[in-house]
Amino acid sequence: MLSAVMFVSKVVMEGIPNVHLLGTLVIAFTLTYRAKALFPIYGYVFVNGIWEGFSPFGWLPELYLWLILWGAVMLLPKKIPVYIAPVIYMLISALHGLFFGVLYAPVYALFSGMGWERVWLWVLAGLPFDLIHGIGNFILGTLIVPIATLLKKLDKKI
Numbered sequence: 001m002l003s004a005v006m007f008v009s010k011v012v013m014e015g016i017p018n019v020h021l022l023g024t025l026v027i028a029f030t031l032t033y034r035a036k037a038l039f040p041i042y043g044y045v046f047v048n049g050i051w052e053g054f055s056p057f058g059w060l061p062e063l064y065l066w067l068i069l070w071g072a073v074m075l076l077p078k079k080i081p082v083y084i085a086p087v088i089y090m091l092i093s094a095l096h097g098l099f100f101g102v103l104y105a106p107v108y109a110l111f112s113g114m115g116w117e118r119v120w121l122w123v124l125a126g127l128p129f130d131l132i133h134g135i136g137n138f139i140l141g142t143l144i145v146p147i148a149t150l151l152k153k154l155d156k157k158i
Contacts, residue, residue: 003041004047016136031148032148042066089145097136
């Protein structure tokens, strides 16, 4: 179900370039389920591959891009003061969006046939979109703590 929530949220928000709830959901799932968050994350990656195709440019980076965000959250201390935790989560989400093009670049370099010099030009050209991505992730990051709190409450009831 959580994979479906990720996928549907992505499809619904496709009209707004580089703004989506995926980073917010990955962080909220990781805060709630820790290592088990990989199940909905990779469930989403698989469903997205079925929907968009398993191309090296679109799907292959998804195999590691969400893992990087998950890993960053896993490295955080479990007990972060309540007053600072939302800002930390928002910043991590924003940084993931801001550096999305750089994180995507290795696959692009390997499969595009361009040399690394040209790939870095591609990254620079995409910087405005990564900036939008980072700002969108920061704003939507305000939902991380409420979503994680709701998931924890629901998890206790089940």
